[in-house]
Amino acid sequence: MTAHELTAVPAYAAPAAKAPLERTTIPRRAVGEHDVLIEIRYAGICHSDIHQARDEWGGALFPMVPGHEIAGVVTRTGSAVTRHAVGDRVGVGCLVDSCRTCAQCRAGQEQYCLNGATLTYNGLDKAGERTYGGYSTHIVVDENFVVGIPDGLALDVAAPLLCAGITLYSPLAHWQAGPGKKVAVVGLGGLGHMGVKIAHAMGAEVTVLSQSRRKEADGRRLGADHFHATGDPATFEKLSGTFDLIVNTVSANLDMDAYLGLLGVGGTLINVGAPENPVPVGMFSLIGGRKSLAGSMIGGIAETREMLDFCAAHGIGAEIEVIPAERVNEAYERVLAGDVRYRFVIDAATIAAA
Ligand code: NAP
Ligand code: ZN
Ligand code: ZN
Numbered sequence: 001m002t003a004h005e006l007t008a009v010p011a012y013a014a015p016a017a018k019a020p021l022e023r024t025t026i027p028r029r030a031v032g033e034h035d036v037l038i039e040i041r042y043a044g045i046c047h048s049d050i051h052q053a054r055d056e057w058g059g060a061l062f063p064m065v066p067g068h069e070i071a072g073v074v075t076r077t078g079s080a081v082t083r084h085a086v087g088d089r090v091g092v093g094c095l096v097d098s099c100r101t102c103a104q105c106r107a108g109q110e111q112y113c114l115n116g117a118t119l120t121y122n123g124l125d126k127a128g129e130r131t132y133g134g135y136s137t138h139i140v141v142d143e144n145f146v147v148g149i150p151d152g153l154a155l156d157v158a159a160p161l162l163c164a165g166i167t168l169y170s171p172l173a174h175w176q177a178g179p180g181k182k183v184a185v186v187g188l189g190g191l192g193h194m195g196v197k198i199a200h201a202m203g204a205e206v207t208v209l210s211q212s213r214r215k216e217a218d219g220r221r222l223g224a225d226h227f228h229a230t231g232d233p234a235t236f237e238k239l240s241g242t243f244d245l246i247v248n249t250v251s252a253n254l255d256m257d258a259y260l261g262l263l264g265v266g267g268t269l270i271n272v273g274a275p276e277n278p279v280p281v282g283m284f285s286l287i288g289g290r291k292s293l294a295g296s297m298i299g300g301i302a303e304t305r306e307m308l309d310f311c312a313a314h315g316i317g318a319e320i321e322v323i324p325a326e327r328v329n330e331a332y333e334r335v336l337a338g339d340v341r342y343r344f345v346i347d348a349a350t351i352a353a354a
Pocket of ligand 1: 189271
């Protein structure tokens with residue numbers, strides 16, 4: 001068992017699946033020699049928080065304090081910490097530990113740790129203690145899973161980069177989005193809007209595929225060259241065989257065969273959206289054009305640092321609506337209703353207030 005140095009840290013937790021989140025307190029472990037204590041300033045609300053708080057992926061642990069888009073300031077460091085100092089502006093994403101010895105960890109791909117990385121919340125750490133996420137005032141994290149936030153990025157717009165940003169940066173970099181590549185982003189939500197900004201900054205020709213034309217002006221302002229409504233069946237005919245890459249960020253099941261039809265020969269449809277139910281695929285949709293159906297999960301720690309530098313260099317932050325913690329349940333409903341432009345971010349100062 002780990003000593004709980006901080007025993008009553010204010011937080012917002014879901015007490016049970018689908019129950020509204022409520023104010024509570026949680027323990028945080030003592031600051032170990034490799035740990036930093038972070039005073040959380042902002043925590044983004046990712047759709048994954050909602051999936052897990054509602055136990056849509058199974059195996060959820062309650063009470064659950066969601067939040068893996070964390071930005072804050074270091075207020076204490078363990079005796080062996082070298083990467084961060086008191087006063088540093090830092091972030092924490094979806095991972096707070098991994099085995100550090102398997103081939104994936106050694107390659108800097110801790111998200112694919114063969115022994116199972118430790119998730120920031122809804123998981124167990126190596127000591128067997130529950131992990132609690134960023135809807136809280138403080139968190140204790142090993143320095144190797146903490147990233148510095150570059151000076152040019154404000155903490156509020158940086159917070160969503162820790163999940164939404166890296167989740168789009170990693171596949172766009174891996175599949176080499178860049179000049180001469182036609183990239184489509186499906187779903188202009190938290191992840192999708194980061195995808196448009198990042199793919200545009202990488203030099204790709206970017207298309208948004210959204211359910212309607214409602215967000216078209218935003219899409220173009222964020223960097224999209226083209227914008228099409230998937231609710232219009234003519235879109236699928238018109239864009240047949242167009243794209244090198246399609247990144248699907250949608251949290252619900254889509255018709256995979258219809259989207260595979262939009263790829264050119266050799267194209268790749270990358271799924272980052274994580275719907276609750278399996279999605280059928282017709283193999284002829286792949287065979288006919290040597291197409292690939294792929295998935296991608298967040299990114300490693302080194303790549304997260306690279307992404308933050310890239311975003312700072314290109315002036316990329318998230319488009320956010322900052323809310324007090326007491327409005328978190330309303331924010332969840334609004335995300336589910338598609339009424340967010342484009343990420344809710346909790347002001348952590350409002351979590352402590354009773
Ligand atoms: P979000 O803000 O809710 O955005 C999802 C977008 O998908 C919506 O804005 C909407 O865009 C579109 N959409 C929603 N319902 C749809 C439907 N029934 N049919 C077609 N389009 C629909 O969510 P998010 O935070 O970006 O997360 C998206 C998904 O990615 C979630 O499943 C989340 O769990 C997952 N995720 C995965 C990773 C990973 O590592 N792979 C990381 C983070 C999140 P339009 O209005 O433009 O159509
Ligand atoms: Zn997330
Ligand atoms: Zn590992």
